Amino acid sequence: MAEVIIAIDCMGGDFGPSVTIPSVKRILRKYPKVAFQLYGNIDEIQSQLRLHKIAANNKLRIYASDNDVLMTDKPAVALKTKKSSSMRLALEAVRDGQANACVSAGNTGALMAISRFVLKMLPGIDRPAIISAIPTLKNDHVYLLDLGANVECDEKRLTQFAIMGNELAKCLDDKPSPRVGLLNVGEEDNKGSDILRKASELISSIESIDYAGFVEGNQIFSGEYQVIVTDGFTGNNVLKASEGLTHYLAHKIKVAFERNWWAKFCGLLAKPVIGAFKAEVNPEKYNGACLLGLRGIVIKSHGSANIHATYCAIEEAILQSYQKLPHKIRERLQQANDKLTKDMS
Template sequence: MNRLTLALDVMGGDVGPRITIPASIKALENDPMLSLLLFGDRQQITPLLEKVPESILSRLTVCHCARVVENSQGLSYALRRSKGTSMRLAIEAVQKGEAQGCVSGGNTAALMGLAKIILQPLKGIERPALVSVIPTMTGEQSVMLDLGANIECSAENLYQFAVMGAIFAENRLGLVFPRVALLNIGIEEIKGYKSIRDAAEMLKNNTTLNYIGFIEGDLLLNGKADVIVNDGFVGNVALKTLEGAAKNVISLFKGNAALNKTNHICKPLFAWLVKKLFLKGSYQRLKQINPDQYNGASLIGLTSVVVKSHGGANSEAFAYAIADAALQARQQIPTKILAGLEKY
C-alpha cells in the first residue's frame, strides 16, 4: 500500500466537523499509509482532536479557512464567491499536487463546477459524471452513472458515460468486458427519449463495448448489468429511491426499536415478500448489507480523484467515502480512464 495524502472539505455536509472529523480519525486508524489535509474552521476542528493519539495527529494537517460553500447557494453564486472556502481550497490542494484526491460532502453542483474548472476534464470528455458502486442481490456490485451532475444529457454525453463507466468497472471492480445497459422505461427499442435511443445506436456500433440494451428500474439491484447508464436527473431519483427503500427494509429486519414497539404493519408484509421472492442466500445478504459502505459518488472524467459524500452521511459513511477516494487514487483511476478512452 502506497503512502497517500487526501484533501478533505470538512465543513461540507449537513453537520460538518462533528461528522467529518471522527470520520477522518477512523479512516486514518484503518489506513496507516494515509495522511489528510483538513480544510475548515480551526475553532470547530481543534476541540474534536483533543483526545486523538499522536500517531493519528501526526498524519493530520488542519488548514484553517472560515468560509464555506453553502448547500443553499446556486451554482453561479457559489462559484463567484468560492475563493477561500473549504471546498475550493481542498480542490486547489489537489491541483497543486499537495494531495492526490479530494472528498467533500458539500454542494454537489459547486463541487462539480469547481472541480471541472480547477482540475479540468480528461482530454475528449465533454462532461464529467457522478458514478457510484451499488450492491446487487447476487452479492456482487454494479456501477451507475450519472447520479446528478448532468441533469440534461445528449446522446453523446450518455455514450461517453457508458465508456467511462465501463473503464471504471474494469479497474474499480476488476471486471472483464463489463455488461453495459441504458436505464429506460422499457426494453423495446422504440421506448424512451430520442437521446437514449440515439445513444443505444452509438453503443451498438462500438463492438469493443459489451452493450446489452435497455434495463428497467426494477432490475437495478439484480446484477443484470455491470454498468448502468442514465442522465443525472433519472439517476439521482433512482439511486435515492433505492437507498430509502433499502434503509427502511433493513431497519425492519434488523429490529428497529420504534418499528418493533408499534408492530409496524410493513414489517410482516416485507418479511413475507422477501422470503417468498428471494433465495435464502439473497435474503441473508440483504439483512447484512450496510448502506454506509456505499456512501459517496465519484466525479469521473476529471484529471484527479474527487469523491462526493452524501450531505447527510454519518461518520462511518464518510469514512467509507475517504477510503474509496484513497483506493481510487492508489489505483490511478483517472489515468486508466484516459488510457482506456483510446481503447474505446
C-alpha cells in the same frame, strides 16, 4: 503501498468536523500509510481532534479556510466569490499535486462547478458524471451513472457516461469486460426517446464496451449488469427511491416483529439474519460517489452522512488513489473517443 494523501473538505455537509474527524481517526487505524490535509475552521477542527484524542503529527495537516461554501449557495456564486473556502482549497491541493484525492460532503452543484473549473475535464469528456455502486441480488454491486450532475443528456453525453463507467468497472473491480446497459422504459429497440435510441446505437458501436442494450428499472438490482447508464434526473430519483425503499423495508420488518410476544420471540431468533440484511442494504455502506471525468479524484459524500458513511467515502477515495483511476481512464478513453468522434462526424 506508497503513501496516499487525501484532502478533506471538513466544513461540507450537515455535520462538518464532528463527522469528518472521527472518520479520519478510523481510517488511520486501517490505512497507516495514508495522510490527510484537513481544510476548514482551525478552531473547530482542533476541538474535534482533542475530543477524539488525535495527536497532531505528520499524518494530519490543518489548513485554514475562509467564507466556506454553504448548502444554499448557487454554484456560480460559490465559484466566483468563495476562492478561499475549504472546498476550493481541497480541490486546488489535488490540482497542484499536493493531494491524491478530495472528499467533500458539501453543496453538490458547487462541488461540480468548482471541480470542473479547478481540475478540468479529461480529453473528450464534456461534463463530469456522478457515479456510485449500489447492491445487487448476486452479493455484488452495479455502478449507476449519472446520479444528478446532468439532468438533461443528449446521446453523446450518455455515450461518454458508458465509456467512463465501463473503464471505472474495469479498474476498480478488475473486470475485463463489464456488462453495460442503458436504462429505458423497455428492452425493445423501438422503445424510449430518440435520444436513447441514438445513444444505444453509438454505445453498441464501441468495440471496447460489452453493451447489453436497454435495461428496465426492475433489472437494476438483478446483478446481470456491472454498469447502468442514464441521465442525472432519472439516476438521482432511482437512487433516492432505493434509499427510501430500504428504510421502508427495515421499518416494516421491525414493526412486524413487535406485534405480539410470539412475533418478538421469532424476531429474537431471526436477529442475526435481520442484522446481516440491514448491513448488506445499508446505504451508508455505499456512500461516496465519484465525480467521474475530471483530471483528478473527487469523492462526493452525502450531505447528511454519519461517521460510518463518511468513513466509506474516504475509503473510496483511497482505493481510487491507489488505482490511479483518472490516469487509467484517460489512457483507455482515447481509443474509444476517437471512434466516437469519427462515428458522429
